[in-house]
Amino acid sequence: MKKLSLILVLSAVGIVQAETRPLPPIINNSTYASGAAYSSRATSNQPMLEMLGCVERLQTELQELRGLVEQQNYEITHLKQRQNNIYADIDARLQRIEMGRSATTTNSQRSTQGNLAIPAAQRKAAIEAAKPKPKVKTTATEKADFDKAFASVKNSHYQQAIKLFKAFLQDYPAGKYTDNATFWLASVYSVVKDKAAAKKNFAAVFTQFPKSEKAATAMLKLADIYLAENNTAQAKQLYTRISTDYPSSTSAHMAEKKLQSMRQ
Structure with a gap:
């Protein structure tokens, strides 16, 4: 009976000691080798993602450049x-x-033959009356005449532009727009x-x-003409x-480029 009581007491003491023993810590596997490997893979993929971007x-820019090339080809064709x-x-x-001109020459010859029957004094008076009256030249008329000639250039009426610019230079040989008129006359020619004109x-x-x-x-344009003529x-x-x-x-910057190409 005493032995049985002693065994029960010892068993109760073992159970109490087992309940009070601390549990082992929880292990976080993410901080060990498998977690480190995942982090390393994520880091190694970053350059690949940047390269894909x-x-x-580049593909987008290439498409835009192709669009520009197509547009320029269309404009060149036009x-x-x-x-x-x-x-x-x-x-x-x-x-x-x-x-x-041929018709005018024929009519002039006929008119001359008809005028021979008119007295000389009357013919002289008729000629004087037919002469154009001198044009009153002002800054306003000079600007208007230049604009009229330049409008012919913009509208691609080149023969008319030549006629108007030549008349302008006769009327305003030292005017405010004489240098511009000379330049545009040369451009139309x-x-x-x-090329000679x-x-x-x-x-x-x-x-x-x-x-x-x-x-x-103007100097650059003239140099370009000589270059085109192999001079x-x-x-x-x-x-x-x-x-x-x-x-x-x-023009100096462009001339320097032309000189560099000629040296090559």
Whole structure:
């Protein structure tokens, strides 16, 4: 009986000690090897994601550039067609002018024969009356005449522009817009392929009006004509002169590029 009581007491003491023993700590596996490997994989994928983003942006930019190229090709085609139309229009106008001159000459001959029967005094009075009255020249009329001639250039009426600019230069040989009129007359001659007249008038711009805002551009245009004619010596001389006479102009920068291409 005593032994049984002793065994029960010892069992109760073991149970109490077992209940009071602390539990082992909870292990967080994310801080060990498997967690570290996951973090390493995420870090290694970041450059790949950035590269994919760059590829997408490049594809977008490539599509935009293709669109620009297509638009420029369309505009170039349109400009070529317009230029062909301009040349055809110029040829038609020249033919009409030549036909008109022939008809005028015939009518003039007939008129002269008819006038022989009129007394000399009456013929002289009629001639004087038929002469155009001198035009009153003012700053306002000069501006109006220049604008009228320049409008013909903008509307591609080149033969009319030549006629108006030549009349302008006769009326205002030293006017406010004389240098501009000379420059545009040379430009129109260049368009209609009258190279001799174009060279003469481009040279007149920087020779007669060296301080004009068109002087450097006129010199560059003249140099370009010489280069197109394979007169490289004359072209090189003018390109070099632009850099010397008008060093801060846009034309000087373009002339320097032309000289560099000629050296290659």
